[in-house]
Amino acid sequence: MKTNIAVFFGGRSTEHEISVISANQAMAAMDSDKYNVIPVYITKDGRWYTGSALTDVKNYRNTAELLKQCTQVYMRPVYGDYNLYKAERKMFGSDVLATLDAAIPVLHGSNGEDGIFEGVLETIGIPFAGCATLASANGMDKITMKMILAADGIPVVDYVWFTDKQWFAHRDDLIAKVESKLGYPVIVKPANLGSSVGIGRADNREDLLTKVDDARRYSARIIVEDLVENLQEINCSVLGDCDEYRTSVLEEPIKSGEILSYTDKYMGGTKDNRGMHASKKRIPADLPQAETDRIRFLAGETFRVLSCHGVSRVDMMIDAKTRDIYVNEINTIPGSLSFYLWEAAGLKFNELMDELVRLAFKRKRDQSTKTVSYDSNIFALGGGVKGAKGAKA
């Protein structure tokens, strides 16, 4: 008897293809004696498919052909209904393709990592690994993430944020704010995208205007951050939940330019498109022990304060001159699930996947002890329900 685990990947985001790679790596690493791994691919237009052809990365060169070999499926947003239904209904026979026991989302970027997909899973109530809606949304948005971490004393760089409409209406005020609070150089980012899309450095006002216009094409929320010169980037992965977690070894990604670009991240490495895993990096990062400990501590704190779950990767920045350490951002579903960081820490990929499954069930178990709704029907108690209007002032 095997546990049915669905791995969701693809999705409507700019990181669709990276997700395919991450998910295939993860699925291959799962113990086939314990689990029935069911791949569920979400196309760029939001339809869900399953089929064994999805586990060969080569098949993705021609999506149309690939989908022909697959079955379109869907889940019902009914609490407790963990069935994967076939989209095409037959006259006779069941339309249930499989009954899932748990889900592992391996979606990157918009709609998959920002809490939107997680909301679907939480509505259904199926055990799943990874940040729930709260942590996903806060972790994905660079603005809210900084607000929460700063409130708990975790070091982040100074920033100014605004919406595209605010920029349109109050451009001069915002420029003044950026110049007085931060001072050039600054870095401009869309608040809620991943993988270095729409990001640019601004050294002066003209630059700032250009880069903000650039970022505005991708997102309505913009953040302008203090640029850390003499930047050393260090990443650390965290695994567990906010009650019990552990941190991995540190990595230092090697970049081609000033900042780690999209090209660096995903086109670096071999011709096989092997994703984050294959981009150039130094593992473990070459740092004094005190700094390593401090970074691991801050990564853990970030994970805990944001109420994370599963495996995340916290990207930190060190100012090489002052040795100040800042938390840059968190990836709540990191590329390749950061398996290479965990392998370096002594945890094999299949063990990492086991741990994710265990965490999924543990969260469901813990949640089931909390009261979500009351059995009594207030309407039925008699005396009427007056609502705000009826109550006496």
Next chain:
Amino acid sequence: MTIAIYIAAALASLFLFTVELRRCLMMYQQNSYRDERYRIWLRESGDTTSGRRLCGLILFFLALSPFCPHTAATVLAGVFALWGGIVMARAKYKKPLVMTMRARRIFVTAYVLSALIAGVAVVALGNNGLLAGLFALCEALLACYCGSHIILMAANRILSPLEKQINRKYYNEAASILASMKDLRIIAITGSYGKTSTKHYLHAMLSQQYETLMTPGNFNTTLGVVRTVREYLKPYHQVFIVEMGAKNVGDIKEICDLVHPWGGIVTAVGPQHLESFKTIDNVQATKFELVDSLPVGGLAVINNDFEKIADRPVDSVPCIRYAVARPDGADYVARDIEYTPTGTRFAVVRVADGKELRLSTRLVGECNISNLTAAVAMAQALGVSDEKIAYAVEEIEQVEHRLSIKRIPGGLTIIDDAYNSNPVGSAMALDVLSAMTQGRRFLLTPGMIELGGEQYDRNRDFGFNAASKCDVAIVVGEYNRNAILEGLKNGGMPEENIYTVASFAEAQQLLMSKSSPGDTVLYENDLPDTFK
């Protein structure tokens, strides 16, 4: 015109028979389709000689007599059937019929049997035309109505080879599922009382660390366990808690032969289900079937507060004896018990090294402290940390109907001990009631059942005890009325504070009229419809 009357009468008879068959099936189901139990119930409840059935019989014979014209008889039968059917169809039952697959099989078979009987009657008597046929049909249905209990038992007997085959198939499926899960840790819990509570508490503690499944509700028979394994057990479960109930010697062994538990908890050996067990030594032997089936590397956790457990040596498996009231000879004791307005504080001590675990819970009653201690001992043996155990204990919600206490601000305090009372449990419930000194203390109870030969004495003792522990006693039903009244009077309870009512609905109304905010009421035991 006459044909219409005959047809109407036949339809009415069919209606009456169907409703009656359903009602009988409901009672049959509540007696677990066991003929011996059903027959005892039929006799004691007077169902077979009820007024309605007698009327039916009289009508049946009347219609056959040569003095009665057929048409009149048929009209009478039709009217009787219509009236009887409507009355029965409108009756509300506390535990209505559940149309399971098995119930359906019996119902259909009973119907087919009746159709055969009716068919024979119609053919035999009906060759004098349509009217005679319809008359024969009415008569046959009336007869079936009077003998519906017999038809049901016959149907069940006919079906029994099929049922056996189905059960065997399910049993084998469950056995193979369990065999395929080699790492699954199975803990069994049995005892005359406290099983379900202990199961819930152990589940709460183990769930802090392991994916744990427990048999749901009252699935504490072999078939219940088979169903749990087939429908609820998942490959990712790490611990399976099996509650084992017993009414006869060998019941526990039967379940153990299926699940092969590693660990076992025996919560009590007392006078319960004495109707089937006959003696308390049989109860003891049956509960210890669990301990005897444990492997050499397993663990038994048993309640040393009970004489019949303390006296029984255990050599075949490592054994932890726990106690609250009689700590001598126990390995785990509960001490420093403090009752607070919101629950209880206590310490569980491992006697061997004096290690103490301080706990705080919402639960009340010494029996609950005892059950918690058992669960703590087992959870510690399974490696759950003290911190997790303490957290779980603090979070445990009261189990409904098992000595749970609900304070309604500005209203009554309700102590709900409605589920299957027993002498020890009811005494503890009275202790909790007597401590509620703010307002008046009401006792609402039908007494205890299934105590075999000891039923009268135990209920009388209960009444005697209650006299000093409550201010008003409301005795429901006739089952134990005399015993409890005798006890109450002997205990010195003033007559004007004793009330007797026929049903719970009446008791509830009486309670509402006599009580005021701040008072406390103890609901001690509840009875399904098989008992009045």
